[in-house]
Amino acid sequence: EAQVTQNPRYLITVTGKKLTVTCSQNMNHEYMSWYRQDPGLGLRQIYYSMNVEVTDKGDVPEGYKVSRKEKRNFPLILESPSPNQTSLYFCASSRGLPGDEQYFGPGTRLTVT
């Protein structure tokens, strides 16, 4: 089954404790992206990647890092999480062509206390 998986689905952590949210897709997609969803703000793009070893900032990259060492994986790293990073995070992938559908993961709800 074609899918985007994220782990963990839920995470509660404390300020400053490094964490990684994993994202994996099995569709051989070139393009992968991370979004955060906050009430009243919709989805805002954090980082995206057009291919292996090619990453670029989205609209809200501060406080986040990503890597793309393999085509299928695109982890999101929070080196020193802060409470304003409490949010619902979505990973998405697509073939990377204009107009292509983006396939979304199920989401990771992160709470930073």
Place this chain on the structure above:
Amino acid sequence: GEDVEQSLFLSVREGDSSVINCTYTDSSSTYLYWYKQEPGAGLQLLTYIFSNMDMKQDQRLTVLLNKKDKHLSLRIADTQTGDSAIYFCAESSDYKLSFGAGTTVTVRA
């Protein structure tokens, strides 16, 4: 990203039509999308329209695009309880998507 705006809430009676509106500012947008998010789930593409079209129909869904006014709408005919969800308008001029804040549609019996 470019601004995409939509109203936050819509309440509709079961069996009626729902109309969700969206405005965007990027005149270079080439694709406009409607995504649906059910509770506890990710986003799922409902339909999309290319910017040189003004209407697209897909079963109960009708998308209207007024490119001059940068206005997009989604009409759901015969709204059912399963249509209760958050609907996101999005636009792109390449591979990058810009989303609106989402419209929460509540279907009442």
